[in-house]
Amino acid sequence: MAGTGAEMHGDDASRPNAAGLRRDAARERWALLGLASPAFVLVLVAMAIPVAWLFWLSFLADDGSLSLEHYRRLVEQPSYARIFRATFEVSLVTTAICALLGFPLAYVLSQLPVRAANLCMIAVMLPLWTSLLVRTYAWLVLLQRQGLVNKWAIELGLWQEPLKLVHNMTGTLIGMVHIMLPFMVLPVYGSMRAIDRDYLKAAANLGAGPVRAFWLVFVPLSMPGLAAGALIVFILCLGFYVTPAVLGGGTIILVANRIANDIELFFSWGAASALGVVLLVLTLAFLWLASRMLRLDQVLGGGHGR
């Protein structure tokens, strides 16, 4: 080690304590690395190894030999392309609805006094603290033919016959939007709160009325939050399983549902792995594209440079 070499020669008179100081710096670096090591090990064991294992499995044929059989089937069978398209479509529509609902909600929250906003924020976050399964089945109960929504709507005269709100795309989207909304509201709210009120004052001073100040200054400055929220929601949607399975009633088959089928019905780990790998690659490709367009560091930071 360099430190020992310097020590053996003793500290040069013109560089007192150089070796000792260098050693202290190195020790500090290792100590910091040590703090990160539990997380590092966890990621390795829970993420990297299983993903690598899946990757390996996807290249094994059912008889155990190396082959591209599973990928060939993905390309050749049109049902797979349909599933991928459906997955991206559902994710895109869910993200769009979340943005349309979440942006105004976050705006209202950001204009409230901090205490009131925090209370409302808890209400927004509350669903996140209950089980995904419970929430999904709750929607099933609410939306079914004899459910509360149909009953009340008929009593109020909104429609005459019970509508088919569940076991289809409508139910799936309602459930997914509800579950995803907090992931949209949080970053948008964060970036709106970070907008200095002086920007809006400046806009007004320079001649912008409230509406123009909102569109020309407030909305562009909250874009990083919206982009972050959209990215998070979209990517989470790509892997959604429970909600489409329960509220789609078997009619909405997304990649995750197909993976589960492949394993539960056909015990085909290879086919399921291949699907997983393709979904992972597509997601990463999407992230890469988004990072090219959006300066990802800013998006994930949720704020904006000043």
Next chain:
Amino acid sequence: MARAEPLPITIRQLTKAFGTVHALDHVDLDVRRGEFLTLLGPSGSGKTTLLMILAGFARPDHGSVKFGDAEVVRLPPHKRDVGMVFQNYALFPHMDVAANVAFPLKLRRVPRAERDRRVEQALETVQLGGYGSRRVDQLSGGQRQRVALARAIVFEPRILLMDEPLSALDKQLRERMQIELRGLHERLGITTVYVTHDQREALTMSDRIAVISHGRVMQLDAPRRIYEQPANRFVAEFIGESTFIPVAVRDGAAFLGGRPLQAAQAPPGPGRCVLMVRPERLQLLGPAGEPGMNLIAGRVRDVVYQGDSFLVRVVLADGTEVGARGVASSRAMAAAPAPGAEVTLGLSPADTILLADAEA
């Protein structure tokens, strides 16, 4: 730049209370056409509230604000047509420099070609020609300051408001910008209201200064008069260094240590009176004194070296301590008295300011 005639501002009975505290207490103030007026006061004095009301960001409880002949007190900020430089500049981070400066012109639907020309002209006015395509976060503090200024003047407002615009800059840059802002004001001739808590800045830049405390205008005057002839003890204490020596008043004349004081003005009214003494106005004299000067005797406590000057701290007969400042030339330093020496201090009658003792 050919400009519209600048507007005077007339403020009458302007009052704004936060709970029981009066941020502004029946303020009357006239800002003359084209003048550079500074609102100077400690934090919480109401100077910023006044500026915010002028800009339209705060609503007074009552009172009148006129730009020229037009009452504006109920006009929303975007219809006031005043330029404003914010303390933190408030440059839009999602726009480049040119877009920031062009923003008010776009809102006024100025055609593209003229807009570009005026943006470049405004940037040249603040010595940032060619910086249009820079991002805001690529600029230094001083450059941001200039962009904010360009944005505030590009639409040729007839009134310019500035809210401590230099407070974020370091001392050297701040002093340079003071001179530049002053020069810019002379070129543009725009009615300017400037808020600061920095008295030196106010003295350097202003045509007139309004010293504000507890929501009231304590004195409105030219810088030199504010400094040399403060109207009351608050102004005297707030501006510059000063010591107050109690004096006796008999038959309309003031006496210090039994000797009558010659003053520029007669002592104010009955009641107790103080003599305001500023260190740089006191002169160290020989034991004989000097004819025509008010003489004050004392004993030197110590001499403090301060780089550009030195301060001789002198204890008077009644125990009051005053300072006399000298320019620290080698000759003056060599002649400085030793601690313990008896000295005579001279104060010229023009610098002899008598004030009512507010703390009595």
